[in-house]
Amino acid sequence: MGSSTASTASDRPSEGSESGIDTHSNPVDSKKVESILEACRWRDIGQLRALAESPGGLLSDNLREQAWPVLLGLSPERFEKDQDSSVDWKDLPRHRDEDQVQLDVDRAFVYYPQHLTEADLEKQKEELSSLIIEVLRRYPFLCYFQGYHDICQVFLLILPGPLRVPAVARLSALRIRDFMLPSLAPAVAQLRLIPDILRAADPDLWRHLSDTEPFFALSGTLTMYAHDITTLGEIARLFDVLLAREPVFGVYVFARIVMNRRAELFDTPRDEPEMLHSILSKLPQPLDLDRLVADAAALFDAHPPESLRAWRTISRASVLKTARSADTCALQSVEDGRIFFERQVRELRWLERRDELLNYLWRHRRHMRLLALAMFFGIAAVWIRRTPGLLSYTSLRASLWWTR
Incomplete structure (x- = not known):
């Protein structure tokens, strides 16, 4: 298939590692394991979503190997439709962003996995580079962004080799497509939802942060929090729910993080937006992920995106609207993602021309x-x-x- 080579057993965390869990000593976990396997067997995304949101998420890497592809809509039939595996990716034209990929890969694997030899670390970096470049060469319409390697690193460590490229390709085209456009404008448009959520849920906190632009959330939302969370167990658990929920859920997670820091933020004066930005741009440690997921889900239910004023500014071709649920996303193809991508590019070009004309008229x-x-x-x-x-x-x- 030309996809990245699978890691050996020694390269990947085992069931008892930081991202795994011993499910044999706890009958509750054993029951949950059976529920996860059953949901995977029937490709029941609704049930997987409920399990991913429940304490502990999908429990272990072995279970994630089966569940994540289901959540992403990856099946043997979909694999053949999405990817022309008859062509070796190394024979495809070089992607324009490959130099930046290598610079980022050189900085990968800072926090996990731990205790690797220098040789093993180099092997992991080679596999990560191959994974990213293969996706970009097979789907050259995608634009690389700094932080994409953080997301791909998690998939590299969780999924077996043959599943990595198709899974990351579907994630890229159908769930994080807004970040892989030639402009950051759609990513910024997503951030504009955060003040609206705060205004609806906590007006006093919203007023306190009203002079602070929501760019503090860019790193977290752009990388699905993989750049900011430093343990594989925690980021894998958060990925469980981010893959099981609609893409906009990641924005609600950050809004909930902001709300959870209410007391700390009120200790900093409103007229010091730079200081508030500095506080908010770093995630608090440690994160109580089970509580965070539950609180973010409650926040979403209380103030759905359609109730937010900034929702009207989100493009109809944005992933936030084309993948309004994980079920919808699972039914789409990478080709669907490409069509939405091109529609967004046309919109961006029209907006750029409009802004240039308005600026000219103003000058x-x-x-x-x-x-x-x-x-x-x-x-x-x-x-x-x-x-x-x-x-x-x-x-x-x-x-x-x-x-x-």
């Missing part, structure tokens, strides 16, 4: 006013010449008014 507004005035008098002169009776009537009325 030359004095000349524009003079031009408009000259055009007005020119049109009036032509009109008067064509209707001389109107000029006589107007002159008479003016004379009568003047002599009163």
Whole structure:
């Protein structure tokens, strides 16, 4: 298939590792394991969502190997439809962003996995580079962004080799497509939802942060929190629910993180937005993920995205609207993602041209006013010449008014 080579057993965390869990000593966990396996067997995304949101998420890497592809809509039939495996990716044209990929891969695997030899670390980096570049070469419309390697690193460590490329490709085209466009504008549009959520859920906190732009959430939302969470167990558990829920759920997670820091934020004056930004741009440690997921789900239910004013500014081709549920996303193909991608690109280009025109008119507004005035008098002169009776009537009325 030309996809990245599978890691050996020694390269990947075992069931008892930081991202695994011993499910044999706890009958409750054993029952949950059976429920997860049953949901995977029947490809029941609704049930997997409930299990992913429940304490502990999907429990272990072995279970995630089966559940994540289901959540992403990956099946043998879908694999064949999404990817032309007859062509070796190394024979495909070089992607324009490959130099940046290598720079980021060189900085990967800082926190996990631990206790790797230098040789094993280099092997992991080679596999990560191959995974990213294969996805980009097979789907060259996608644009790489810094932090994408953090997401791919998690998939590399959780999924077996043959599943990595198709899973990451579907994630890229159907769930994080807004971040892989040639502009950051759609990503910024997502951030604008956070103040609206705060205004609806906690007006006092919203007012306190009203002078602070929501760019503090860019790193977290852009990388599905993989850049900021430093243990594989925690990020894998959070990925469980981010893959099981609609893409907009990640925004609610950050809004809930902000709300959970309410007391800390009120200790910093409102007129110090730089300090507030600094606080909010770093996730609190440790994160109580089970509580965070439950609170974010409750926040979503209380204030769904359609109730937010900024939702109207989100493109209809955005993943937030084209993948309004994990079930919808699972039924789409990577080709569907490409079509939505091209629609968003056309929208972005139109908006750029509109903004350029408005900026030009603003810069030359004095000349524009003079031009408009000259055009007005020119049109009036032509009109008067064509209707001389109107000029006589107007002159008479003016004379009568003047002599009163």
